[in-house]
Amino acid sequence: MAKELDLNERIVLNAIFAKIDKTAFSLSTGMVFFLTMFVITTISILKNDGESVMVGPDLIALAYYLPGYNLTWVGNFLGSLYVGIVGLALGWFFGMLWNLTHYLYLAILMNKINLFKID
Amino acid sequence: MDNKKENINSSFLSEAIRLNLKLLGFVFGSVAGVTLFLVTLISHYMGGGDALHLLSVFFVGYSVSISGAFIGFIWAFLYGGLLGSFFYHTYAKSLGSKIAHVINDNQEANVFTKPQILKLESHSVGLAVGFSLSLLLVISTNILVLRGTAEESIHAALLSFYLPGYSVSFVGSIIGALQLFVIAYFTFRVFSFIYNKLSNYRNNESPRLVYYKPKEKELEKLEAAEHVCILGAGPAGLATGHELCSNNTQVTVLEKNDYVSGLCRTVEVNGYRFDLGGHRWFTQNEELNNWFRRLMKDEIVMVNRISRIYYGGKYFNYPLSIKDVVTKAGPVTIFLAGVTFFKALIQYSVFDKQVVNMKQAYTKQFGSKLYEMFFKIYTEKVWGKPCEELSSDWVSQRSKGLNIMTILREAIAHSKNRVVSLVDEFMYPRLGFARICERLAEDITAVKGNEILLNSTVTKVTYHGPRDFEVEYTQDGETVSVKTDSVVSTIPLGILAQIIVPSADEKVLAAARSMEFRDLITVNVMFNKKQVSKDTWLYLQDQDLIFGRLHEPKNWSVDMVPDDDHTSLVLEVFCTAGDELWSLSDDEVAKRCVDDLVDKLNFVERDEVDGWAVIRTRQAYPVYDLQYGEKTKIVNDFVEQFEGLHIAGRGGSFRYNNSDHSIEMGLMLGRKILGYPVDHMAVNTESTYHEEKNLSGPQRDHYKSKKIVVD
Structure with a gap:
């Protein structure tokens, strides 16, 4: 007879198999991506005084992926917005994969051990 | 409650964390792999992959090309997986016995049907991300140093623009890593704060993190009856x-x-x-x-307990085993079962499709193909209605006994007290x-x-x-x-x-x-034979058979038959009073059962039949x-x-x-x-x-009745 779970084991399992709130995760990733990109570009704009010429071209290479992005305030906002959207998508994808992986693990386990009683 | 927090079984916790570490490694790897794959393809078709090409320093064989995208996927999956595992390892170590913080347990929880919503412990997340990114910076910088290209690594050196003091050298990498750690730590504390706030708001919960608190219920106390x-x-x-x-x-x-x-x-x-x-x-x-x-x-x-399901002329072990299904069902069926299982996972897990009827409940757990193979016919025979017209509650009530938590504990901790013992013997x-x-x-x-x-x-x-x-x-x-x-x-x-x-x-x-209730005709067919089957139950997923389930009482207890040379089979015919089956005479029902046993299932010869008994039972099953x-x-x-x-x-x-x-x-x-x-x-x-473990006073697990006193 398997031992009944004690309270703390339940806590651990509940925590380990907790589900990510995809929307919240997606929004927060989007926000952090937006802010990070905005801060990085802002630093580049502020420091790009001619002596740090190397930085601009590398960062500007992102314009290939983010049309309209450049080292100006408008470009900064636009680029940060793009990156924020990418963050939204990545966050959602991450959350979805996390939940799916855990659900899949449980489902396989359930099928494998299968105590699904019909008798 | 604080004591309980401190008493968390450390070895069990370690095993549980190890499992999550693998899962998170897979998730991180997948996200990194897919991202690099897509970015490489975009760069390949739209240009602008010069900077991206530099990744080939770390990813051998990588290039901004179609084949490079696939190679990049593999590398990113591996590196991402390692990074993810390291991240989770650090996070869990930091979290330790405070793991109860990461759930909001003022809700009833069932990890399978109603999982908790994950909360992020911001300090631990900050530490984990900070350590992971810093380590990544140190390792990648020193790879450049060791391969002797530090001087030429002008792109890497540009990081000093954001991380003052950083350079492509060992010392530079440490200085850069320290700064990166601080930035990442605070950034991801903010990230965790935002996530927790949003998820609390969305799930209408108190923002305060609480420990596991069992549902409390005010119970009625009656005056004793005479x-x-x-x-x-x-x-x-x-x-x-x-x-x-x-x-x-x-x-x-x-x-x-x-x-x-x-x-x-x-x-x-x-x-x-x-x-x-x-x-x-x-x-x-x-x-x-x-x-x-x-x-x-x-x-x-x-x-x-040895139970099997009869389907399509084959016998499948029940509980279903993946190996058994794979070897007996054939590749096309397996493929369809896999596809429909994943489809169900996405529908019900990702898009939270509502489960109302029995078909949906089974499909959610097994996918539509396995549902049709192993559950549909039997279930509809039992209830006399299509699964679409029956409530999912029956399935959830039957599966409740699964106690998925116990199963998980067994699976994670690889306990010797195997859960299967719960069902393999009774x-x-x-x-x-x-x-x-x-x-x-x-x-x-x-x-x-x-x-x-x-x-x-x-x-x-x-x-x-x-x-x-x-x-x-x-x-x-x-x-x-x-x-x-x-x-x-x-x-x-x-x-x-x-x-x-x-x-x-x-x-x-x-x-x-x-x-409504469903009724039952039980037919006991007796045989001049030692044994017919080894099963304790056999479920018959076949519309043509009159009965839906059978068992051999002798397999349960040898005292259920007159002597060892005889045995019997109990066949269950599900019906409703007044319907076609119920209207048959006892002998007609029994003869059809014998015909099915002899002609369709080839279980026995007709001359081995020693007689039969038919019992009709009203109101056997409440219809959901x-x-x-x-x-x-x-x-x-x-x-x-x-x-x-x-x-x-x-x-x-x-x-x-x-x-x-x-x-x-x-x-x-x-x-x-x-x-x-x-x-x-x-x-x-x-x-x-x-x-069951938390109520005070005599509860469901207290049956220490006094001995009967006989006057």
Whole structure:
């Protein structure tokens, strides 16, 4: 007879198999991506005084992926917005994969051990 | 609660973390792989991959090309996976026994059907991301140093623009890593803060993180009864009576049949004994098991469970095993099963598709192909309705016993106490399941003043006031009445509602009349043969067979047959009184069963048949149609208003109880009537699994009844 779970084991399992709130995760990733990109570009704009010429071209290479992005305030906002959207998508994808992986693990386990009683 | 926090089993926690570490590694790897794959393809078709190409320094074989995208995917998956695992390892180490912080456990939880919403512990997340990114920077920088290209690494050197002091050198990498750690730490504390706030808001929860708190319920405490009239001598009624008379409360049990045990009846014909369907004793409640052992003493035999499903001319082990399905079902079926399983996962897990009916409930768990193979036909045979017209509650009630938490613990901790033991072996009374009820009845009638009146059909329950009832019944054509202060009804709930005086209004009566039951014809076919099968149950997923399930009583207990040269098969024909199957004569039903056994299943030869016995049982299964919840509530609300009237059992509560549930419910009801604050209706419901260890006072796991005192 398997031992009944004690309270703390339940806590651990509940925590380990907790589900990510995809929307919240997606929004927060989007926000952090937006802010990070905005801060990085802002630093580049502020420091790009001619002596740090190397930085601009590398960062500007992102314009290939983010049309309209450049080292100006408008470009900064636009680029940060793009990156924020990418963050939204990545966050959602991450959350979805996390939940799916855990659900899949449980489902396989359930099928494998299968105590699904019909008798 | 703080003590409990400190007492978390560290080895179990480590195993659980190790599992999550692997899963998170997979998720991180996938996200990184897919991202690089897409970015590489975009760069390949749109240009601008010069900077991206630099990754080939770390990813051998990578280039901004189509083949490079695939190579990049593999590398990014590996590196991402490692990074993810490192991240989670750090996070979990930092979190340690504070793991209870990451859930908001003011909700009822079931990891499978209703998982908790994850909370992020911001300090630990900050530490984990900070460490991971810093480590990544140190390693990648020093790879450049070691390969001797530090001077040429102008792109890497540009990081000093954001991380002052950083350079492509060992010292530079440490300085850069320290700064990166600080930035990442605070950034991801902000990230965690935002996520927790948003998820709290979205899930309408208090933002405060709380520890696991079991649901608390204010339980009713009754004034102890002096005399209780019990309607029905099935397992629930007799268990209530047993508990009451064990504690000196007088009981009168009224039973319409000429035997006790109700649906758990064991019939004996020519030395062959058989149950109506084959009931096993199985419960995860060890206290209840102890109670059972005390009751049955040396009458118990242990039975190995071997169940199979017959489908498409093949036999599949039940519980389903992946290996068995793979080897027997064929590649096309396996492919379809896989596709539909994943489709169901996405529909129900990712898009949270609502589960209303039985088909959806099965599909969610197994996918549509496996549902059609292994559940559809049998389920529809049992209920006589399409799965779309039946409530998903039945599936969830049956699967509740899974106790996925226990399974997970076993799976994660690789315990030697294998969970399969829970289902691979069960207890059974040597002379048939009815012996349990007979034992209860023996104990009840052994006490002076208690009565079990057979052939007594209850016709009226009159309520004169709180705890003042008169129960009218007919016996040998005469109407008799008994006055009592409490009534326990295990007769079908719908019938009870129709015989209560004062009468219910039309709405209640209409609901009561519409509470459907499914009936059962049990055919015991006897054979001049030692053994037919090895199964304890065989489920038949075949529309052409008249029966839906069979079992061989001899496989359960050798005392179920007259001698070792004979055996029998019990075949269950699910039907509804008045339908085509029910209208067949006993011999017609039996002959069709024999024909199926001989011609379709090739189990036996016709000349091996030694005879048959046919038993018809009314109201065997409460039908969970899509409106059953509403109907049950209407009738329950009506019944609950009569102080001193209680319901229990499968028919009595209109709940698909197993025999152990009914007995447990009966025992708890007995305790309740004795004045203990227990909730007998919590049996066979989801919440019981959270309450059982935490309620104070006598609860469902307290059956330490006093010994029966015989005057």
